[in-house]
Amino acid sequence: MRLHGHPRSLATWRVRIALALKNLLVEMVEHDTAARDVTPASLLQINPQGQVPVLETDSGQRLTQSLAIIEWLDEMWPTPPLLPPGPVLRARVRAFSHAIATDLHPLVTDRALGRLRRLEMTDASLRAWTRCALAEGLDACETLLTGAEGPFCFGSIPGLADVCLVPQLALARQYGMNLTFPRLLAAEAACMTLPAFHSTCPPELWSKSS
Ligand SMILES: N[C@@H](CCC(=O)N[C@@H](CS)C(=O)NCC(=O)O)C(=O)O
Structure with missing residues (x-):
């Protein structure tokens, strides 16, 4: 899997924590989201919102929104769980x-x-x-x-x-x-x-x- 992110991005950090808790390794792809006024075309191509994180799955799906990505990870790799029972x-x-x-x-x-x-x-x-x-x-x-x-x-x-x-x-x-x-x-x-x-x-x- 590939995680598109930025080192200073808090939303990317959320996904990196979830991946680490589940012992999953990903390739990191860095986008410069901080020092600019215009969203880079490369980022708009993978996320119409022009934001990181974006997770590219092994099957080529592109997932956006940190919470949606983390819940997807939790469904795919349920142990350890990130949501409680009940x-x-x-x-x-x-x-x-x-x-x-x-x-x-x-x-x-x-x-x-x-x-x-x-x-x-x-x-x-x-x-x-x-x-x-x-x-x-x-x-x-x-x-x-x-x-x-x-x-x-x-x-x-x-x-x-x-x-x-x-x-x-x-x-x-x-x-x-x-x-x-x-x-x-x-x-x-x-x-x-x-x-x-x-x-x-x-x-x-x-x-x-x-
Ligand atoms: N709700 C989104 C927020 C994503 C977000 O705000 N990402 C920031 C970095 S933390 C970003 O890409 N900023 C660049 C921009 O908005 O132009 C999520 O949770 O993934």
């Missing part, structure tokens, strides 16, 4: 994951910040915007874990929720945020004992991760 707990894990990947992350991507910059938002306002989005999103996530068993987000093994959480916390640290989310930090600490999380961490985020 429909209610699975719905809670998916809700938590979407709160990060679907609601929070798009507010703080390079694409979103680039658009705001072109609307003449200053660097200081952009920083305030990003910190505010991260604080609100992570605060809600802390509450979403109420009553969930640890040490990981939802139980004794890492899963989809942890795969989404760890990259987002690393970004928050990059913005110098004071993280006061005990349950999220405990789950992150449990994750960071595992090579699947720390060995896949983008180098510039490494020193700032727990």
Whole structure:
């Protein structure tokens, strides 16, 4: 399989963690998604959204959207599972994951910040915007874990929720945020004992991760 991504991409990091948890090796193909205003044609050819990650399967299918890719991996290689047994707990894990990947992350991507910059938002306002989005999103996530068993987000093994959480916390640290989310930090600490999380961490985020 081939994973199209970018070393700084949090969404690519999610998929890399999932692959590592399942001990799956892929060839990495790097696309420059960060330093540009125009989506490269090569990326638009493989994803009409012009975003990474894109996973090319052995049978030549191109899968987009990190959560869809990770759920596909989980269906194809069910061990270890990334979703818990039981429909209610699975719905809670998916809700938590979407709160990060679907609601929070798009507010703080390079694409979103680039658009705001072109609307003449200053660097200081952009920083305030990003910190505010991260604080609100992570605060809600802390509450979403109420009553969930640890040490990981939802139980004794890492899963989809942890795969989404760890990259987002690393970004928050990059913005110098004071993280006061005990349950999220405990789950992150449990994750960071595992090579699947720390060995896949983008180098510039490494020193700032727990
Ligand atoms: N919802 C998508 C988000 C993907 C995404 O935002 N990717 C970023 C990198 S983290 C990207 O490709 N940015 C370049 C761009 O949007 O132009 C997913 O989870 O895969």
